[in-house]
Amino acid sequence: MGKVKNQHYVPRSYLKYFSNEKGQLWVYDKETDAVFSSNITNIASQRYFYDIPFDEIFEVISEDEKKKLEEELSKLGFDTKQDGYKTIEQGIEDFFSTEIEGPYKSLLENIRSRYTLNPNPLFSEALTLEERHPLSLLIAYQIVRSKEFRESLIETQNGALQAMVDRLAKMHDKDYEYGSMTVEREHEFPSVEHAQFILGDFPFMLAQSLANHCWIVGVNQTTMPFYTSDNPVIKVAHKRHPIMSYEGYNSKGIEIALPISQKHILIMYERTYHKDYLELENSFVPMKDVQNVIYYNSLQVYQSNRQIYCHDKKFHLIHNMKAKDGSLKRTPKKIKVNGRDF
Numbered sequence: 001m002g003k004v005k006n007q008h009y010v011p012r013s014y015l016k017y018f019s020n021e022k023g024q025l026w027v028y029d030k031e032t033d034a035v036f037s038s039n040i041t042n043i044a045s046q047r048y049f050y051d052i053p054f055d056e057i058f059e060v061i062s063e064d065e066k067k068k069l070e071e072e073l074s075k076l077g078f079d080t081k082q083d084g085y086k087t088i089e090q091g092i093e094d095f096f097s098t099e100i101e102g103p104y105k106s107l108l109e110n111i112r113s114r115y116t117l118n119p120n121p122l123f124s125e126a127l128t129l130e131e132r133h134p135l136s137l138l139i140a141y142q143i144v145r146s147k148e149f150r151e152s153l154i155e156t157q158n159g160a161l162q163a164m165v166d167r168l169a170k171m172h173d174k175d176y177e178y179g180s181m182t183v184e185r186e187h188e189f190p191s192v193e194h195a196q197f198i199l200g201d202f203p204f205m206l207a208q209s210l211a212n213h214c215w216i217v218g219v220n221q222t223t224m225p226f227y228t229s230d231n232p233v234i235k236v237a238h239k240r241h242p243i244m245s246y247e248g249y250n251s252k253g254i255e256i257a258l259p260i261s262q263k264h265i266l267i268m269y270e271r272t273y274h275k276d277y278l279e280l281e282n283s284f285v286p287m288k289d290v291q292n293v294i295y296y297n298s299l300q301v302y303q304s305n306r307q308i309y310c311h312d313k314k315f316h317l318i319h320n321m322k323a324k325d326g327s328l329k330r331t332p333k334k335i336k337v338n339g340r341d342f
Contacts (some may be wrong), residue, residue, distance in 0.1 A: 003048075003051075003090060004097075005048060005168070006042075006045050007045060007048060007093050009044055009045065009147050010043075010228075010230055012040045013095075013105040013179075014104070014232070015040040015044065015102070015110070016040055017108075017260065018225075018228050018261065018262055018309050018310065019039075019040050019259040023039050023041070024040070025309050025311055026038075026310045026312060026313045027307050028282075028307065028310075028315050028318055029307050030301075030304065030306055030307070030328045030329050031330075035313065037313075041212045041308060043230070044230045046147065046338075049147070049191070050090070050191060051092075051093070052088055052091070052092075052189075053189060053191065054088075057189060060187045061237075069143055073085075073088075073106065074278060091195075092199075094193075095198075095199075096141070100141050103134065104141075104142070107127075107134065107138065108260050110131065111126055111129065111217060111264065111266070114127075115219065115264065115284055121219075121284050122284050122285070122286050124284055125282050126215075126216070126217035126282055126283055127217070127282055132211055136210040136278040137204065137207040139210055140206040141198070141201040142199055142233055142258075143206065143249075144197055144202060144203050146230065146231050148231035148304070148305040149194075150190055150191075150194045153193060154188070157193070158185070159333075159334055161183055162182065162183055165181065165183045166179065166181075169181055171218055193212060196268065206249055209248075210249065210256065210268055212250070212271070213269055213270055214269045214271040214277050215267070215268050215281060215282055216267050216277060216282070217265070217283070217285065218264065218265040218285055218296075219264060219284050219287060220262070220265070220287050221288050222288070222290040224290055224294070224314065224317075225263070225310055225312055225314060226259040226263070226265055226297065227296075227297040227300040227301070227309065228261075228300060228310075229300045229303070229307060229309050230309075231304050232258055232259060234300055235256045238252060238274075239251070239253030239273060250270070253274070254269075254273075255267065255268070255269055255270070255271035257296055257299070262311040262312075265296060297317055298317065301318055301321060305330060
């Protein structure tokens with residue numbers, strides 16, 4: 001079997017619910033300010049996005065590190081290091097295509113089908129408690145697999161490294177000006193850094209946070225369709241504090257949302273702050289006010305990495321946002337240490 005070249009960080013099986021019968025949808029690109037139609041095959045993807053670049057890694061690691069890597073591959077049962085590299089190189093892509101995307105598609109389809117097949121679906125059961133835990137893990141993987149997560153991860157790591165260097169320099173020279181000495185990692189392999197999070201414990205911890213929230217499914221009854229994006233799981237912190245952040249997936253007051261079609265959106269509320277939604281838990285809830293749809297679509301625009309997707313060519317909301325905010329281009333993530341951004 002040949003290599004998978006075009007690797008999606010948002011599954012096509014998810015995107016098809018925002019496309020027409022030909023598999024096409026409308027795209028707004030924040031980087032180029034362009035609007036165009038595209039087949040779902042060609043969006044939310046990148047060539048060899050998850051591949052582990054063994055050739056590049058072997059150019060920079062030491063002989064001892066090469067030997068250790070070969071020993072680890074041998075322990076995994078590979079007869080030759082070439083076999084090991086070929087298998088592991090696309091291991092993340094294989095993991096998502098064989099283990100994740102099928103169950104993810106099925107569980108989301110269960111929700112959509114319950115609405116479609118029920119003659120009186122509003123306020124009826126949208127999903128069962130038994131479905132919530134596996135779906136929580138699959139949504140966690142969608143969060144972690146995205147390009148936005150990777151870029152934010154690398155930016156945060158680089159910011160932390162710069163903050164540490166500045167602090168050490170200040171300890172040795174009280175006249176040192178922050179940022180006057182910059183630091184860069186000699187070698188950077190984003191797909192390797194990303195893979196460590198994907199294959200580690202983080203998705204399971206994140207899934208537990210999601211599963212504990214109050215879940216409802218909003219039903220869009222307006223003429224404005226839901227947007228989705230290349231970073232479809234969005235969140236907003238409703239609790240504010242001058243020092244503490246409440247933007248974590250388990251933070252008090254957090255709200256997390258994932259559009260699952262142009263007419264349906266899965267919303268997860270932290271239950272101690274959003275007590276008013278508890279009586280609606282696990283049910284289909286109508287959204288009759290277009291302002292509710294605008295709210296979630298705006299979050300998709302702001303939190304997308306680069307592209308926003310819509311079934312129809314209805315991006316007038318984005319034009320209004322641009323008129324108000326100017327550029328909608330993504331800004332690099334920063335960390336705050338002692339009141340300073342890095």
